[in-house]
Amino acid sequence: MDTRELIYLDNAATSFPKPSSVIDRMSDFMKYHGGNAGRGAHKLALDAAEAIYGCRERLCRLFDCDGAERVCFCSGATEALNIAIKGLLRRGDHVLISDLEHNAVLRPIHRLWQDGVIEYSVFDSMIDDERRSPSKICASIASLMRKNTRMLICTGASNICSATMPLREIGELCRKSGVIFVVDAAQCAGHLPISQRDMGIDVLCLPGHKGLLGAQGCGAVVFGKGIEPKGLVEGGNGVSSLEKEMKGDLPERLEAGTLPAPAIVGLSEGARIVEELGVERIAEHERALFRLCRDALERIDGVRVLCPSHEGSVLLFEHERFGSEELAARLSDMDICVRGGYHCCALGHRRLGTVKDGATRVSFGVFNSSDDVERLCEALASIY
Amino acid sequence: MKDSSIGCRVDLGALTLALKAQKALGEAAIPSRVVKNSSSSFGSKGCSYGLQFSCSQRQNVESVLAGEGIRVKRWTQES
Numbered sequence: 001m002d003t004r005e006l007i008y009l010d011n012a013a014t015s016f017p018k019p020s021s022v023i024d025r026m027s028d029f030m031k032y033h034g035g036n037a038g039r040g041a042h043k044l045a046l047d048a049a050e051a052i053y054g055c056r057e058r059l060c061r062l063f064d065c066d067g068a069e070r071v072c073f074c075s076g077a078t079e080a081l082n083i084a085i086k087g088l089l090r091r092g093d094h095v096l097i098s099d100l101e102h103n104a105v106l107r108p109i110h111r112l113w114q115d116g117v118i119e120y121s122v123f124d125s126m127i128d129d130e131r132r133s134p135s136k137i138c139a140s141i142a143s144l145m146r147k148n149t150r151m152l153i154c155t156g157a158s159n160i161c162s163a164t165m166p167l168r169e170i171g172e173l174c175r176k177s178g179v180i181f182v183v184d185a186a187q188c189a190g191h192l193p194i195s196q197r198d199m200g201i202d203v204l205c206l207p208g209h210k211g212l213l214g215a216q217g218c219g220a221v222v223f224g225k226g227i228e229p230k231g232l233v234e235g236g237n238g239v240s241s242l243e244k245e246m247k248g249d250l251p252e253r254l255e256a257g258t259l260p261a262p263a264i265v266g267l268s269e270g271a272r273i274v275e276e277l278g279v280e281r282i283a284e285h286e287r288a289l290f291r292l293c294r295d296a297l298e299r300i301d302g303v304r305v306l307c308p309s310h311e312g313s314v315l316l317f318e319h320e321r322f323g324s325e326e327l328a329a330r331l332s333d334m335d336i337c338v339r340g341g342y343h344c345c346a347l348g349h350r351r352l353g354t355v356k357d358g359a360t361r362v363s364f365g366v367f368n369s370s371d372d373v374e375r376l377c378e379a380l381a382s383i384y
Numbered sequence: 385m386k387d388s389s390i391g392c393r394v395d396l397g398a399l400t401l402a403l404k405a406q407k408a409l410g411e412a413a414i415p416s417r418v419v420k421n422s423s424s425s426f427g428s429k430g431c432s433y434g435l436q437f438s439c440s441q442r443q444n445v446e447s448v449l450a451g452e453g454i455r456v457k458r459w460t461q462e463s
Binding site: 037038040041046049050053056067068069238239240241242243248249251252 | 397399400401404407418419420422429430431432433
């Protein structure tokens with residue numbers, strides 16, 4: 001498919017296009033360095049291991065983590081969240097989640113609740129409240145805390161609008177309360193500055209294929225000092241092979257089986273590009289596109305932008321004459337890629353009152369331009 | 385008197401830790417090589433990774449690894 005004329009505005013699902021240097025690094029790795037890391041000490045195996053370690057170091061630097069060895073690779077943010085949830089929670093624990101959480105949080109938590117393992121409560125993100133402030137959100141969280149509250153899971157930025165959460169303040173509250181603070185960074189990694197240490201994040205869950213510009217199928221979960229989860233998958237990890245149990249240190253303790261080294265090498269290059277461009281600069285670029293798009297959409301008859309005051313990489317809107325999927329399909333026919341429906345975010349759509357028909361999401365990435373926004377708005381204005 | 389050309393080894397367990405240690409030693413201008421050990425008679429419980437370095441650097445290696453908080457499973461000297 002020739003994508004040159006396509007307007008891609010679904011970067012919250014996965015970023016596209018990928019930088020050519022990401023593709024080149026992955027291709028070179030498979031051509032010239034394709035050993036299996038941790039499965040030998042020959043040249044190609046060590047080449048692969050060094051490339052993977054380089055990615056751990058880069059992510060550690062980009063997100064200001066406690067050490068490269070705390071960066072554990074997995075398939076993406078969903079698996080990262082499952083590792084955090086199922087690897088750290090115990091029977092009788094109480095968990096707090098925000099009302100903006102993706103199904104990658106809600107479903108594993110709900111499953112543990114159904115199985116009688118945990119209880120959970122949902123706290124108010126105050127997404128559409130004019131009085132919204134970090135202290136009010138923290139007060140709402142504090143009012144729900146119990147003696148057995150052991151974990152709080154919070155998205156860094158919503159996947160259905162550009163609302164962000166006050167991570168530093170929530171992290172401070174969690175630290176004071178002895179609660180493990182887990183952050184779903186699916187929509188903020190590579191889009192907004194994150195410092196794991198400064199924000200007091202115990203577990204940072206990262207996708208590799210969104211704002212970090214890597215390939216699909218690879219992400220990471222980064223544990224702060226003192227957070228030692230159980231692994232969910234056992235198997236060979238190249239360490240203590242005569243033992244029946246898979247013990248030892250992070251990251252190998254969580255990394256059974258062969259790692260997706262080509263994807264990790266691509267992620268490393270994507271993260272390098274993000275570092276080079278600067279996350280603040282990327283964030284400002286996306287906010288500028290958001291403002292341009294919001295202002296233009298609000299002038300189109302029948303369009304209503306949801307949460308217009310939260311500026312960032314994600315813009316959600318409704319059209320009074322078309323359902324979200326129909327609108328997305330019509331735009332697709334005009335070579336514009338946006339996403340309708342519920343975006344795997346039942347909690348958030350309930351919160352916004354868009355459960356009946358979902359809403360249409362436009363999500364910007366570092367490679368979008370004002371021309372893309374203009375094409376979208378022209379197309380929407382032409383649909384009756 | 386010890387012969388410093390004989391390789392010393394430090395067993396660290398996981399490969400990631402060995403790479404971290406190698407990087408730290410490199411920053412301290414101490415050359416080292418990642419090595420794998422798979423002999424059960426060696427005392428390990430299967431595969432493990434570590435570093436090989438010149439025995440003349442043993443004290444410096446100890447100091448760098450301690451400074452990085454890297455736990456050592458075993459020190460050995462090749463005969």
